[in-house]
Amino acid sequence: MKRNIVIATLTAAALATGGTVAAFAAGNDAATATQRQANTGAQVAADHDDSDDDRTTVRTGNVTAAEAIAAALKHTPGTAVSADLDDDGADAWEVTVVKGDGSEYDVRVAPDSGKVLGAQRDTDDDNDADDRAELAALKGARTDAREAALAAAAKGTVTEVGLDDDKGAVTWSVDTVKDGKQGEWKVALGSGKVTQDRDDD
Known part of the structure; x- marks a missing residue:
């Protein structure tokens, strides 16, 4: 006992x-x-999986998309065609820059300091007809990736910006987060006008 x-x-x-x-x-x-x-100054996602929660939390730093693009272009001159806040745990902006000779580089920018962490040439040969059409549309554009990010920033924190060819009309496609909800926007290459992307509703 x-x-x-x-x-x-x-x-x-x-x-x-x-x-x-x-x-x-x-x-x-x-x-x-x-x-x-x-x-x-970032939002940190909770460490639990709640499938009923449709709110989006994303870790962003003090560096905006526009600032990340500017830093990337200073380091690797060319034309920025996209910027994406990497969410695979690496915590960096990834900015894609196309140089005059057509070579493509992925430039990583720290989200807290704006420091360029490195640039790597993209050796994937995926420059298809859509990519070429998007690049051609940029030649006459009055709004670049940085300006598109700035324009869409009024709608929330920009987490991604890139070119989108929708039925032959090339625009900037921008993702934002505001109050935990994701927004998708189109920014006109010519006028810089921001409209909601209804195609992805």
Whole structure:
């Protein structure tokens, strides 16, 4: 009987200790997330999967899409055709720049400092007819990727900007997040006018 009481006591103690450790670990995760948010001015996604939640949280830094594009072009001169806030855990802006000779580079920019982390030539040979048409449309455009990002910033935090060929009409396609909800916009190459992208509703 005494042996059963001792085992029960030890089990209870182990469970109590495990509960304390789990609570402490959860406290540390929350503190780390809060500290990260305070340090970067960013929204941090929760560490749980809630399939009923249609709100989008994204970690952004202090550097806007327009600033990331400007930094990338200063480092690798050419024409910016897209900028995307990488969400695979690397936490960087990826800006695609096409040089005058047609070569394409992916330039990574730190979202907190705006520092260029590196540039790599894209060796994929996927320059198809659509890509060529989009680049040709840019030659006469009055709105570049940076200006499109600035125009759409009134709608929320820009997380992605790129060219989109919709039924022969090339526009800038811009994704934003505001109050946890994602928005999709088109920005005209000529006028810079921002309209909601109804095709993706």
